[in-house]
Amino acid sequence: MTDGADQDHPAAASLLARLRAGEEAAFELMVRAHASRLLGVARRFLSSEEDARDVVQEAFLAAFRNLDGFQGGAQLSTWLHRITVNAALMKLRSCRRRPEESIDELLPQFDDQGLSTRLPREWIGHAHELLEREEDRKFVRASIRKLPESYRLVLLLRDIDGWDTHETARLLDLTTGAVKVRLHRARLALRTLLAARFEVKTA
């Protein structure tokens, strides 16, 4: 995982002890220390702000109920992160309605010989130049939201949240092979969506 320095933090161990002792002030400390980051996580998964806040609330309550399940070796921030992702996935499952759209039309196309039918072109700049403006970063986030959900979730968990293939497979109840295939397709599809804005135009 990318985040958290709990292990090196002497305060974290004593916070845990106080949490286990049922101290109210310790619960508030935990909430204040982690709520903002976890809200960021929940927002990536859920487009509604209300749902994202619900998920963070559910995650803290679940964490508190299951403090005994917290292994000392793990980091508190990582453990809370995982609980939040699980809560977000559960929320998504509960409001899933229609069957998912196909990702095929966003993938590169080839002819019978396996040659590209539409040659890729270069982009007008590099990521850090092209995403200087919030408007462009918003476009990227909106493009990710356009991916079919089963692909979007893998991309968020692997590329943004930083879980490895194995953890992602566990969270989504998939095989590691399926995670790899979906991640590859999700990135290719996102590349197609981003190319529409960032590719050099032909004369």
Place this chain on the structure above:
Amino acid sequence: MNCREYVDFLMAYVSEELPPEQAAAFKQHISDCPPCIHYLETYRETLAMEKLAYAEQEALFEEAPENLVKAILAARGEDKDR
């Protein structure tokens, strides 16, 4: 290697998981088919953009929204009484 196979190998190539023989065939394809270099370059830009798109957003929320903290603490109270 044709373009389809080349694209199939992009992820493994970028994460340096491609066995040497396939990595060599991958590189050979780029010299045979120059436009395919743009797949590789823009695949990498896509990965960089994913991260930048969220990193900047997160920097905006350093402190927990007070109303969310209050709501969680209130819900904790109710949860305990149940």
